[in-house]
Amino acid sequence: MRRLLPLSAAVLLAGVLTACAGNDGGTKLELTAALPEKVPSGTEIRIGDPAIQAVLGASGLDKELTDAGVAVEWANISGGPQSIQAFRADKLDCSAVADIPSLFAAWTGTSTKIVFQSVTKDPLNHPIYQLGIAPGVNVTSLADLRGKKIAYSAGQAQGALVLRVLRKAGLTRKDVTLVELTSTGDSYVTALGSKAVDVAPIGAANVKVYKGKYPGATAILTGIRDDASTLYCLTSAVEDAEKAAALKVYVGLRAKALLWQNENPDGYAAAYLQKVQGLSAADAKDVIAADGAKAIPATWDNAIARLQATADLLAAEQNHDKLDVTTLVDRRFEKVEAEAAGDRVVSGDAA
Template sequence: MIKHPRGTVVAALAVVLALAAGCSEEQAATKLELTAALPDQVPSGTVLRLGDPQIQAIVGASGLDKELSNVTIEWANISGGPQSIQAFRADKLDCSAVADIPSLFAAWTGTATKIVFQSVTVDPLEHPIYKLGVAPGVSVTSLADLRGKKIAYSAGQAQGALVLRVLQKAGLSQKDVQLVELTSTGDSYVTALGSKAVDVAPIGAQNIKLYETKYPGASSIFTGIRDDASTLYCLTSAVEDANKAAALKAYIAVRTKALLWANDHPAEYAKAYYQDTQGLSEADAKAVVEIGGTKAIPANWDAAVTRLQETADLLATEQNHDKLDVTTLVDRRFEKVQAAAAGDKVVTGDAA
C-alpha cells in the first residue's frame, strides 16, 4: 500500500469538496423564480413530459417539430383533468392540455400548477365544445325544461362546471334537479344517456351526431354558454426549473404556430389527428374539424382570467370550496410568448 503524505490527502479532499460545492451551485442555479424572465437558451438534452396529443399530431404533420430540436419531448397520451392531475402527483408529467377547470381543482386538492397557454374559439357560441344530450323519450327543448331531470355531473371536470353554469342561466339550483355523479371518460355520458341512466348530459359537440344516430329518439340542445376555454397547464415545479422553463418557452411558440397551422390546413389536421390517431373515417374527421371551428390566440389573457375567476367563484359557492384568486394560477410570462408567435393573427374583443 502506498502511503500519501497528509498534505496530499488534504488537497484531494479540498478538490472533492470544491466539486461538490460546484454541483450544489449548479443545481441551485436551475431554480427559476416565478418573477424572473424566461430563459432564451434551451440546454441540450432538456426533457419535457407533455400530455398534449392533438398538438403532438399537428407538430409532426406540419414539420414544426424541427423548431424543437433542442428539446427532448416525452409525449404521453394524456389530456383532461383527472388523468393529468393523477400523473402530476406521481411526477410522471410536466404539462397537460385541459380546459380551465383542472387548474382550479389542482389548487383545491393541493397540487401546485400554472397555466402557460390560452387559446379561444372564433365565434364560440356558434362552435360550442359541448351540447346537452337528451335521452331518448325525454322532452327537453329549453334550459327551463331541465327542472326535475337527472343530469350527469362530474365535479372536477369542465362538464361539471358547465352544468352548474347552465343551471345558473336557467334560474335553477342544484335542488331543482338530480345531479348524478358520473366521471366523463370516453363515451360514458353517451352510454348513460342511451341506457336512460340520466336524462341529460353534456356531450362533446363532435359526438352529438354519433349519439343521435346510435339511439333513435335521442336529441340535443345548445347551452348558449361560452365553453371554449383551452389551456396548457404545468406543474409549478416544472415552470420553476430554468431548463424546463426555457424549453416551455420554445414549446409555447411552436404550439401557437401549430394551432394556426391547423386553421390553415384543416384536411391535413383532420387526417393527422382524428383519422390517424383517433381512428375516425375521413368524412367524420372532416366533420369534427368543421364543428370545432377556428381556434385563435388572444392578444392578452385578461378576458380569460376574468372568466376563470367567475367560474372559480361559482364552484366555490356551489361545491363548498375555498375562495381562490385565480391570478395565482396563471403564469403570464407566457402570454407574450404566444402573442409574439401569433404575430398579426392575435384576436381581441369578444373572441378573446
C-alpha cells in the same frame, strides 16, 4: 411514447437564474424572472398534448422543436383527472386541458401554472359541449331541465358547465337530480343511451354520432361560452430553468400549430382525427366543422376574468375555498404565444 431527441445545445443567459437548485437538481428560476432564451443540451419535458403532438409532426414544426434543443417525452394523457394523477406521481410536467383542472389542482394541493390560453373564434356557435338529451326525454330549452337527471362530474369542465347552465335557467341543484358520473371516453353518451340520465353535456363534435347511434336522441345548445383551452404545468416545471426554457419554445410552436390546424383542416383531420382518434374521413370532417377555428388571444385578461367567475361559482356551489386565479397563471408565456401568432391574434370579446 415517441420522443423528439435534442439536436442542439446552448447556454442559458446569465442573470435570469437563481443560485439554488430545483427539486430535481435543475437550476431554479424564480417566477418573477425573465424566461431563458436558450435551451441547454439534453433538456427534456414531459407533455400530454396528443392533438398538438400530431399537428407538430404533420406540419413539420417538430423540426423547429428539436432544432431548438427541446426533447419532448410525449404522454397519451389529456384532461383533468388523468393529468392531476400524473402530476402527483411525478410522471408529467404539462398537459392540455380546459380551465377547470387548474382550479381543482389548487383545491386538492397540487401547484400548477397555466402557460397557454387559446379560444374559439366563434364560441357560441361552435361550443365544445352541447346538452345531449336521452331518447324519449322532452327537453327543448334550458327551462325544461327542471326535474331531470343530469350527469355531473364535479372536477371536470362538464360539471362546471352544468352548474352554469342551471344558473342561466334560474334553477338550483335542488330543482334537478345530479348524477355523479366521471366523463371518460363515451361514458356520458352511454349513460344517455341507456337512460341512466336524462341529460348530459357531450362533445359537440360527437352529437351526430350520438344521434345516429340512439334513435330519438336529441341535443340542445347551452348558449354559454365554454371554449377555454389551456396548457397547464406543474409549478416545479416552470421553476426549473431548463424546463422553462424548453416550455418557452414549446408555447410559441403550439401557437403556430393551432394556426396551421386552422389553415390545413384536411391535414389535421388525417394526422390526428383519423390516424390517432380512429375516425372516418366523414366523421373527422364533421368534428372540424363543429369545433370551429381556434385563435390566440392578444392578452389573457378576458380568459382570467372568466376563470375567476367560474372559480367563484364552484367555490359557492361545491364548498371550496375562495381562490384568486391570478395565482394559477404564468403570464410570462402570454407574450410568447401572442408574438408567435403575430398579426393573427384576436382581441376584445372574442378573446
